Amino acid sequence: MTLEPEELGHSKADLAETIKKLRKRAGRTQTWLALRCNMSQTKVSNIEGAKLTPSLVDVELIMRALDAPTDVVAQVVALARRANTxxxxxxxxxxxxxxxxxxxxxxxxxxxxxxxxxxxxxxxxxxxxxxxxxxxxxxxxxxxxxxxxxxxxxxxxxxxxxxxxxxxxxxxxxxxxxxxxxxxxxxxxxxxxxxxxxxxxxxxxxxxxxxxxxxxxxxxxxxxxxxxxxxxxxxxxxxxxxxxxxxxxxxxxxxxxxxxxxxxxxxxxxxxxxxxx
Structure with a gap:
């Protein structure tokens, strides 16, 4: 994946909003997602509120828990990569x-x-x-x-x-x-x-x-x-x-x-x- 300099560090809010939308679309609560990913509900809340930038491992756990399609996973992982750089x-x-x-x-x-x-x-x-x-x-x-x-x-x-x-x-x-x-x-x-x-x-x-x-x-x-x-x-x-x-x-x-x-x-x-x- 190519990382464009102007994109780096500016994807945190997009990542948070995408994860939140995917969870709601799946009909799951933050508490349910936290349990499935072995996270605290506070951590999930902070991720969705753009207060905490999740690692790529966090994102992969969340995508697996939500059973996201492969193409969506690739897009979200790319967002996470940019948000962490x-x-x-x-x-x-x-x-x-x-x-x-x-x-x-x-x-x-x-x-x-x-x-x-x-x-x-x-x-x-x-x-x-x-x-x-x-x-x-x-x-x-x-x-x-x-x-x-x-x-x-x-x-x-x-x-x-x-x-x-x-x-x-x-x-x-x-x-x-x-x-x-x-x-x-x-x-x-x-x-x-x-x-x-x-x-x-x-x-x-x-x-x-x-x-x-x-x-x-x-x-x-x-x-x-x-x-x-x-x-x-x-x-x-x-x-x-x-x-x-x-x-x-x-x-x-x-x-x-x-x-x-x-x-x-x-x-x-x-x-x-x-x-x-």
């Missing part, structure tokens, strides 16, 4: 202000306890120095001081020991010369320092190792609920468990080829020394 283009983010995006990320961080970051080409804001953050936004027109401040403010979440973080960075992400050499050395020093926090693991994938698969995108997984995937023109937000599970599996593969702990710190110290000399 959101496209955020960079031009809309810039129009509304980049600090709004930072507030959204802060919301993800507040509601999640386990974080997995795969960083393909650059350091993420949570790990970045002030100089690196400023350099990463330098090419965007306008005053970015609020976005910079919000990015740096979000870093406090790393010190919440109730949360667990795993960052995997390629050698390219660590060493890409986003700033002048002295500032890059300081950025790598920060990675080494943060890697010593008890709830933070920082892994690196050196280019001189064996890597039988090729990553295509930077991505983040929040718990097992949400995966965000970055592209050069925006970000995709996936909430369906199949998409999230796929990124969890991809992350686990890269984790197996990463250096952690003292091995990672030794490698990063070597890279920082190159910038200093």
């Amino acid at each position: 959101e496209w955020q283009d960079i031009w809309s983010q810039r129009r509304t202000g980049l600090e709004k995006k930072q507030n959204e990320l802060a919301g993800f961080e507040k509601s999640s306890t386990e974080f997995r970051y795969f960083l393909l080409s650059m350091v993420t804001g949570l790990l970045a120095t002030h100089e690196y953050v400023r350099a990463s936004l330098a090419g965007i027109p306008g005053d970015q001081s609020k976005a910079i401040a919000k990015k740096l403010e979000r870093q406090a979440v790393l010190y919440d020991t109730a949360k667990r973080f795993t960052f995997i960075l390629t050698e390219q992400a660590v060493r890409w010369p986003y700033t002048a050499d002295p500032a890059m050395a300081m950025q790598i020093d920060r990675l080494i320092s943060i890697s010593r926090l008890p709830n933070v693991r920082i892994g690196v994938i050196p280019l001189d190792g064996y890597m039988p698969c090729a990553p295509l995108n930077t991505f983040t997984v929040y718990d097992n609920r949400i995966a965000t995937v970055e592209t050069s023109t925006g970000a995709m937000v996936f909430r369906d468990y199949r998409d999230v599970s796929a990124y969890l599996a991809e992350f686990a593969t890269y984790e197996g080829y990463s250096l952690f702990g003292d091995e990672a710190r030794e490698k990063m110290t070597e890279w920082a020394t190159r910038f200093r000399t």
Whole structure:
């Protein structure tokens, strides 16, 4: 199924209305449907009221319970797929202000306890120095001081020991010369320092190792609920468990080829020394 960007994230109400109509057409109550699908009546009510976006599994259970025709099932599953996927283009983010995006990320961080970051080409804001953050936004027109401040403010979440973080960075992400050499050395020093926090693991994938698969995108997984995937023109937000599970599996593969702990710190110290000399 092709997902058109303008349709993504805008099918929640249509999905809710379609499910409600199908249930009523079948002559069933919310209570009956909830029992057949092993859900609470409140959950069914929230789905039909567009307060809760059902997963594809939820939708398949509902369609089976209502004995919906095959063609109708395909249409409803397509709606569910679009409702669980959101496209955020960079031009809309810039129009509304980049600090709004930072507030959204802060919301993800507040509601999640386990974080997995795969960083393909650059350091993420949570790990970045002030100089690196400023350099990463330098090419965007306008005053970015609020976005910079919000990015740096979000870093406090790393010190919440109730949360667990795993960052995997390629050698390219660590060493890409986003700033002048002295500032890059300081950025790598920060990675080494943060890697010593008890709830933070920082892994690196050196280019001189064996890597039988090729990553295509930077991505983040929040718990097992949400995966965000970055592209050069925006970000995709996936909430369906199949998409999230796929990124969890991809992350686990890269984790197996990463250096952690003292091995990672030794490698990063070597890279920082190159910038200093």
